[in-house]
Amino acid sequence: MNDVRTDTVESLYRATETPRLVRVPPLKFLCLDGRGGPDSPEFAGAVQALYTLSYGAKFALKKAGGPVYRVSPLEGLFWAEDPAVFIRGDKSAWGWRLMIRQPDEVDGELVGRVAEEASRKRGIAALVDVRLVTWEEGPAAQVLHVGPYAAEGPTIARLHAFLAEQGLVFDGRRHRHHEIYLGDPRRAAPEKLRTIIRQSYAG
Numbered sequence: 001m002n003d004v005r006t007d008t009v010e011s012l013y014r015a016t017e018t019p020r021l022v023r024v025p026p027l028k029f030l031c032l033d034g035r036g037g038p039d040s041p042e043f044a045g046a047v048q049a050l051y052t053l054s055y056g057a058k059f060a061l062k063k064a065g066g067p068v069y070r071v072s073p074l075e076g077l078f079w080a081e082d083p084a085v086f087i088r089g090d091k092s093a094w095g096w097r098l099m100i101r102q103p104d105e106v107d108g109e110l111v112g113r114v115a116e117e118a119s120r121k122r123g124i125a126a127l128v129d130v131r132l133v134t135w136e137e138g139p140a141a142q143v144l145h146v147g148p149y150a151a152e153g154p155t156i157a158r159l160h161a162f163l164a165e166q167g168l169v170f171d172g173r174r175h176r177h178h179e180i181y182l183g184d185p186r187r188a189a190p191e192k193l194r195t196i197i198r199q200s201y202a203g
Helices: 041-063 084-088 108-122 125-129 153-165
Strands: 020-035 074-079 095-102 131-146 177-181 194-200
Touching (some): 020 041, 041 125, 108 125, 131 153
Antiparallel strands (some): 020 095, 074 095, 074 177, 177 194
């Protein structure tokens, strides 16, 4: 079961409510790290900084005659010593990395230039901590959760059970709990929010 083909990027951002195994290739992200729950000011500041830089890079590339593309959805990696905290919803024990995927054309020079301009105009403190990284998640399982973020516990438990049924194991720090936010909580009713839940494993 560990010999899973590498999925296309497009297929990785689609999921159903039936868990499936995937293999994630190296992808480029803007990212910021922090600790605690999504209701913290630090989390909100990281989201603002990542979207500011992502849209700034998009418009800078377009102005320079580069590719035209949609900004990718916000993603979050979460970890803890005990993975059961995600089922219980114990947010104070979470470490996190927020990320937005970038096209190959976005490089460090462009990010630095956009960050400097945005910091000067908008004064967003977290901009200075944003990093551009290439990360290969590797083998994982994923499933679609439909509904409020606070109600993810049963979906996560089902994903963990699916991994156990395949004889696959993970730990709460090295193999990160991964969420991809396909819905906008500012515009969609909580019961209609769509989130891809992904869990990497030892493989």
